[in-house]
Amino acid sequence: MIVCKFGGTSVASAEQIQKVAGIVKANPSRKIVAVSAPGKRSGDDIKVTDLLIDLADAALNNTDIETKIQTVVSRYKAIADGLNLNNTICEVIANDLRERLQGDKSNTELFVDSLKASGEDNNAKLIATYFNSIGMPARYVSPKEGLVVNDLPERTFALPEAYENLASLKNTEEIIVFPGFFGYTKAGVLRTFDRGGSDITGSILAAAVEAELYENFTDVDCVFSANPKVVNDPVEIKEITYREMRELSYAGFSVFHDEALMPVYKIGVPVNIKNTNNPSAPGTRIVPTRKATGRPVTGISADSGFSTLYVSKYLMNREIGFGRKLLHILEDENISYEHTPSGLDDISVIMRSNQLTPEIEERIMSRVKTELFADDVQMCHGFSMIVIVGEGMRNNTGLAARAATAISKTGANIEMINQGSSEVSLVFGVLEEFENQILQALYGEFFSPVKA
Amino acid sequence: MIVCKFGGTSVASAEQIQKVAGIVKANPSRKIVAVSAPGKRSGDDIKVTDLLIDLADAALNNTDIETKIQTVVSRYKAIADGLNLNNTICEVIANDLRERLQGDKSNTELFVDSLKASGEDNNAKLIATYFNSIGMPARYVSPKEGLVVNDLPERTFALPEAYENLASLKNTEEIIVFPGFFGYTKAGVLRTFDRGGSDITGSILAAAVEAELYENFTDVDCVFSANPKVVNDPVEIKEITYREMRELSYAGFSVFHDEALMPVYKIGVPVNIKNTNNPSAPGTRIVPTRKATGRPVTGISADSGFSTLYVSKYLMNREIGFGRKLLHILEDENISYEHTPSGLDDISVIMRSNQLTPEIEERIMSRVKTELFADDVQMCHGFSMIVIVGEGMRNNTGLAARAATAISKTGANIEMINQGSSEVSLVFGVLEEFENQILQALYGEFFSPVKA
Incomplete structure (x- = not known):
């Protein structure tokens, strides 16, 4: 059925x-x-x-x-x-x-x-x-x-x-x-x-x-490997796993809402995205597991509208509970966050800017200073997140190097890198003004026709 | 005085x-x-x-x-x-x-x-x-x-x-x-x-x-830019900022204990590490700010003995409070952590392995499953952290690319990258067996004599 x-x-x-x-x-x-x-x-x-x-x-x-x-x-x-x-x-x-x-x-x-x-x-x-x-x-x-x-x-x-x-x-x-x-x-x-x-x-x-x-x-006929409004004629995705689809959904792959994947994901029913106006096109299949293709990367998505809360305090990493208390302050404002890169004495929390107002920012920064005794607290806006997704990425030695090199060639600075938990994604934070240029550069790096 | x-x-x-x-x-x-x-x-x-x-x-x-x-x-x-x-x-x-x-x-x-x-x-x-x-x-x-x-x-x-x-x-x-x-x-x-x-x-x-x-x-005459037991004849550090010293102390730069920096850091007294047996050597100065040198990187440190707690749950990033609750479970065991890289549906917590026992691991994993309803929980051991530190790193376009490329040439896989909070450090997580090789490769990349 x-x-x-x-x-x-x-x-x-x-x-x-x-x-x-x-x-x-x-x-x-x-x-x-x-x-x-x-x-x-x-x-x-x-x-x-x-x-x-x-x-x-x-x-x-x-x-x-x-x-x-x-x-x-x-x-x-x-x-x-x-x-x-x-x-x-x-x-x-x-x-x-x-x-x-x-x-x-x-x-x-x-x-x-x-x-x-x-x-x-x-x-x-x-x-x-x-x-x-x-x-x-x-x-x-x-x-x-x-x-x-x-x-x-x-x-x-x-x-x-x-x-x-x-x-x-x-x-x-x-x-x-x-x-x-x-x-x-x-x-x-x-x-x-x-x-x-x-x-x-x-x-x-x-x-x-x-x-x-x-x-x-x-x-639409299918899900594309990158936003067709930014990348010329991107590769069509024939088959994609649930978790690849989920990581891509992060940054504006809006064809199929990721919360809608949950019920079928749980029992493993495959999904086929198809076009009513072109039903003979095979569309994109979302599946529990898939055969490897020649490419480590399945798709690259990008989304703007992120802010960063930066907090520093000397000897922060010795203070058990600091990160937890910081997240609790955000939770009290009902704010969800995306990533928390950290140094020894500092932590940044990256979140969607649309959750913030000047009043909320002020409350958060004031609480971080007075309750956590932070040395420095700053809120910065105008970041984009670029997510490279693929089941073939894990254990693909050198993929991060290729991605970072492609970005550096655009002249853009990498503000954040997050790799290490998801087996299928690598996230770069950049200034919004570089988003499209970097998406194009990364697409070129990972989707150019394979040279013989 | x-x-x-x-x-x-x-x-x-x-x-x-x-x-x-x-x-x-x-x-x-x-x-x-x-x-x-x-x-x-x-x-x-x-x-x-x-x-x-x-x-x-x-x-x-x-x-x-x-x-x-x-x-x-x-x-x-x-x-x-x-x-x-x-x-x-x-x-x-x-x-x-x-x-x-x-x-x-x-x-x-x-x-x-x-x-x-x-x-x-x-x-x-x-x-x-x-x-x-x-x-x-x-x-x-x-x-x-x-x-x-x-x-x-x-x-x-x-x-x-x-x-x-x-x-x-x-x-x-x-x-x-x-x-x-x-x-x-x-x-x-x-x-x-x-x-x-x-x-x-x-x-x-x-x-x-x-x-x-x-x-x-x-x-010792000075602080070296890398462990002399691993890297041949590493460059001596003449001048280093407090925060560079602090980030390096993370991974075994043991000459000067970082907690000892706190009192002088607070009021800006410079520190001079010197050798009693060679007092005329200028030693290493630890200062609030320093002049730029030709190199973006001041030192590279490496330390082994890290473990990772991996937790995944579908739609985790929609669940406000998940990360905070996870950190609270670790806090209850009095465990401090180093980094928390995350995907959309997963988060990893990197911590020093010496804080863990089989009983503690069992308690943590069991609580994460039963209290946070995680889909998957795993604890992995045997990681090293390699930290590249330098005041000149921020806004040095392409530095992450150079580092990742140098690592990939060793054939090692990058298990984790953390960049984006500290302005002066970039952290790579790798398997312990590759630690020395990678330290040597990174030292070669950033400290080789500048080619004309």
Whole structure:
């Protein structure tokens, strides 16, 4: 059994949904289909999810909602018309929206969640209707039928029993059409996944039914070995391991959200990233282990927006508990960090800058001085992290030398190197202004055609 | 005013103490002299301190002490005879020993400390007597006159008031001879410095009187840029900053204990490491800042005996508090660590292996698994750390590349790289078996004669 997930642009229009039907029909193993809400049809289009947020805001502010309801319904109507469906499905959708708008507004977050989730929910109903209309026996299944999530206020995740509940879907005769992006608490409250939305639903379903494969259909042919906006015509990645994918996700490989990998990673279901608009392309397979290729490096990613907290104190390394106390101060500000390079008398903590405000920085620096008696404390901004990833890197003598040499040829200084824990990655910290130049240099070093 | 400290071999015999007198006399600024106990006169000799420990043990075990007292006194007698002193000083020393042996034995550690410290204390009395006998007005000063240290059970350190008390020594007309290695608590209990003994006393005195210079006389001409047992004829270091010295001390540059640097570092007194047996050699100066030399690297040190705790967990970097909790588990075992390289889903903690036992390892690994729900936990041993140090390293584009390339040419794999916090050091973790080879390769890379 194959679980397929179709992203927003794959289900944005009648034409796209016809492609989806063709893909599902082409392989009888494709029995479970997780779908997103209709996405953008072109660059300047508005996603249904954004229309729904707008509608929810209007309802909360008691401004006119009727036009906004019509705007949403008309998007579905255009799709239904294009698929030659009668108006029943649009009535179902309109009624569903009005019902949600009557819902409890005491918790605005949950109210907005309920409206947003209707985008996926109603699209799943529409697509199931369409499949049946063209002779593909299909059934819409609501997340109410088993996708149990945790209660507030923690970030939403599927409870272990969700997997047990959904396991029964493996016996389906019909094609299951399942809306992505949300689940229900035991008390029946709808909650959305805040990151990796529909990808997560597909991954949960694939893990629950122990699928042979999880196909993730999007609008690109594959994952590239480097950002195509920076590197000319980068090599396509045919096969990549979970942990390589995870390390790359660090710095903006945004095709597939890494949290969505978790459910399939745990039981080893391979993932295939494919293109709805070019389904014959092999795509990128994410697998537990893979055969070695000629290259030690699988991909290079880069991301900007990092800051460094530098702390120095004489004889710091003799002071048991110093590093722990420092991390605790950051934890009190709910800040997560990426790396902690250290000397004997100093330590730097590298974190994403978007977690900081001048007030937070001031509090942190003041506490480090007064509670840890640091000699010096500084906060610096404007760093990029460049991550070289590959299963073939460990025990590849000289790889760090090649990378550092390639960087030094650009004239850029290396602000930080982190190697030694992950077996599959090597991280360089550089000033943001050098990021693209260095990415290009490293790509050239590790992906140039092999000389005979 | 200059404070001089003379180490054990510099005061081991009459001949050596005559050299000390010559050195002190040669510069009238040398007004305060801190001395060690008589050290080894040749390779198979026994240091007085070791004789004293043996004596203390005998007293604690109620075995014969008379012969052992004679052995100690005869060492001083040989020195006194060689210096043409009459027997009075030896009687003073013998009486002092007998008095200490009558002391309180309820705390054996303090009893042994009292005996050990007599080595320095009586040598200071003897040297002051000798100085006076040759027309150098001198005065023995006991640490009782101001060197106040903290109470048990913490490791011994000088209290702030010690510096205030000892500041008055700056007005001395006579040469002060001050025993190294110990101080007294406010209640009058003698306590020894457990690391860097007499070097610390000299440093405290130099800081207290705000000396223009702290001369540390030992038995080597200088600090070398690399271990002369591994590297042939390494470059002598003429001048080195405090923080360079500190980073090098990490890995076995044992000439001058880094804790002893603390008092002078705080107020910026320069240190001069010199050789009692070759006082005209300029030695190595340890200074707050220094002029740039042609070389970015000042020294390279290497040390073996490191272990790595490797922990992996999917989505670790999203889990605020993970690193802090991990470090807390180590802290509970009183373990200090050196570096914590990290990937997205894994972190390694590098620590000195001598802190571990199979039981401690088992407890740590078990807690990491059960309390932090790690996917994988491993402890590996047999690593060396190689540290490249130099004020000229920061902003020296390509230095990491040169170092990594030099290492890769040895065929060794780089297990860890840590760069990014200290401005003056770059650390490589390698397998112990490659340590010497890599040290030689790096020395060759950074210290070969500059090609025109």
